[in-house]
Amino acid sequence: MEPREAIDVRDPRRYARVTGDPLDTDSLPPWCYTSDAFHAAERERVLARSWLCVGRVDMLAGAGAYRALDVAGHRVLLVRSEDGTIRALANVCRHRGTKLLEGAGTTRWIRCPFHNWTYGLDGALRGAPDMDATRGFDPTASGLLPYDTGVWNGFLFVRLTPGGPSLEASFGAMTDLFAPFRLADMVTTRTRTYDVQCNWKLFLDVFMEDYHLKAVHGASIAATYIKPAPPETGPGYASIWNPHEGTSGLTSEDRDHAFPPMTGLPASGTRYGWLYPSFAFAVTVDSVWFFEVEPDGPGRSRVAMHMGFPRAIAERNDFAKKAERYYARWHCVLDEDNRVLALQQQGLESPAARAGRYSFLEPVPSRFAQWLVAGVTA
Ligand code: FES
Ligand SMILES: [Fe+2]
Incomplete structure (x- = not known):
């Protein structure tokens, strides 16, 4: 058996069975979920060059609000300045790193804990004590390095390496598909973080395939999603429409506790979206949930699940109490997924694991695999 770490992960011939119509293809070779070399390649060539979701603008309310995140191995600081601009800056001191x-939290300054260099909310260096004698030191060239940012429907994105399509172009037809749900008017009301014992790609794949519903979610939500429509896929995205009655933000048995649905929706159901490589989200008649997925090496992922509602619902007097049933549904379903994903990862780590074939109910993982391989091998 060939040792996994000896494989040239950028050789397109390694992926000959991955490309084609999903019903003709194999899944990715197992080492794509376990190998350090493959993970380094996907991080550098795909994750670092793509638009990655870093929460929503409503999570940075007011001047000085910040979030410090690890994003594809970068230390990123999101911060809102006095004029309302949200920036993504390298969360790395220009003195000695x-x-x-x-x-x-909220802050007036960005101050380094080591030697007190102090930056403004725009990243400019405002103070550097005892640097007067340093020859040729230029404070104006020592601000925090900026990253590209973009906003789509209130979701905030960062791109770690400049270049490539705009955020708007990356979303393509998904912008129209999601327009009826008025996502820009949603507010994030709860976040829960998970250490998931699987490769980041597995976490995203399961979000966008309907094949596992009966086996994994039989007791929670499988009865809601009875007839998913075929996925709509584009060059860098996929979306699935699941028509159903009521909300999918509650389990079937909690249906009577639903908030009133948004008015003016053209149809009832849930729309799932995946902007490759790592932004997964879903919106139903009264709520939204989405993920920030950060790989922690090839075999582990840190996931933040964010949940939200239209502003009018979040401002209701009975919101806090009723929303707990929604949160319980989302946690329960994610726990169900995470249990089986840990088993999948353990299986894929075995040398006996092989690529497999897809059902007609899981074309999106195949489409994504093809997109990813194109990036890794380019
Ligand atoms: S490393 Fe930040 S001030 Fe020295
Ligand atoms: Fe699932």
């Missing part, structure tokens, strides 16, 4: 802020 110390990480500046942690977690989330």
Whole structure:
């Protein structure tokens, strides 16, 4: 058996069975989920060059609000300045590299804990004590390095390496598909983080295939999603429309506790979206949920699940109590997925694992695999 780490992960011949109509293809070779070399390649060639979701603009309310995140191995600081602009800055001191802020909060300055260099909310260096004698030191050229940012329907994105299509172009036809749901008017009301024991791609694949519903979600939500429409896919995205009655933000048995649905929706159901490589989200008649997925090496992922509602619902007097049933549904379903994903990862780590064939109910993982391989081998 060929050792996995000896494989040239950028050789297109390695992926000959991955490309084609999903019903003709194999899944990715197992080492795409376990190999350090493959993970380094996908991080550098795909993740670092794509638009990655870093929450929503409503999570940075007011001047000085910040979030410090790890994004594809970069330390990223999201910060809102006095004029309302949201920036993504390298969370790395220009003096000797110390990480500046942690977690989330509100601040007036960005001050380095090591030697007190101080930056404004726009990233400009405002103070550097005892640097007067340093020859040729230019404070104006020592601000925090900026990343590209973009906003789509209130979702905030960062791109770690400049170049490539605009955020709007990347979403393509998904912008029209999601327009009826008025996502820009949603507010994030709850976040829960998970250490998931699987490769980041597996976490996203399961979100966008209907094949596992009966086996994994039989007791929670499988009865809601009875007739998913065929996926709509584009060069860098996929979307699935699941028509159904009521909301999918509650389990079937909690249906009587639903908030009133948004008015003016053209149809009832849930629309799922995946902007490759790592932004997965879903919106139903009264709520939205979405993920920030950060790989932690090839075999583990850190996931933030964010949940939200239209502003009018979130401002209701009975919101906090009723929303708990929604949160319980989302946690329960994610726990169901995460249990089986840990088993999938353990299986894929075995040398006996092989690529497999897809059902007609899982074309999106095949489409994504083809997109990813094109990026890794380019
Ligand atoms: S490393 Fe930040 S001030 Fe020295
Ligand atoms: Fe699932």
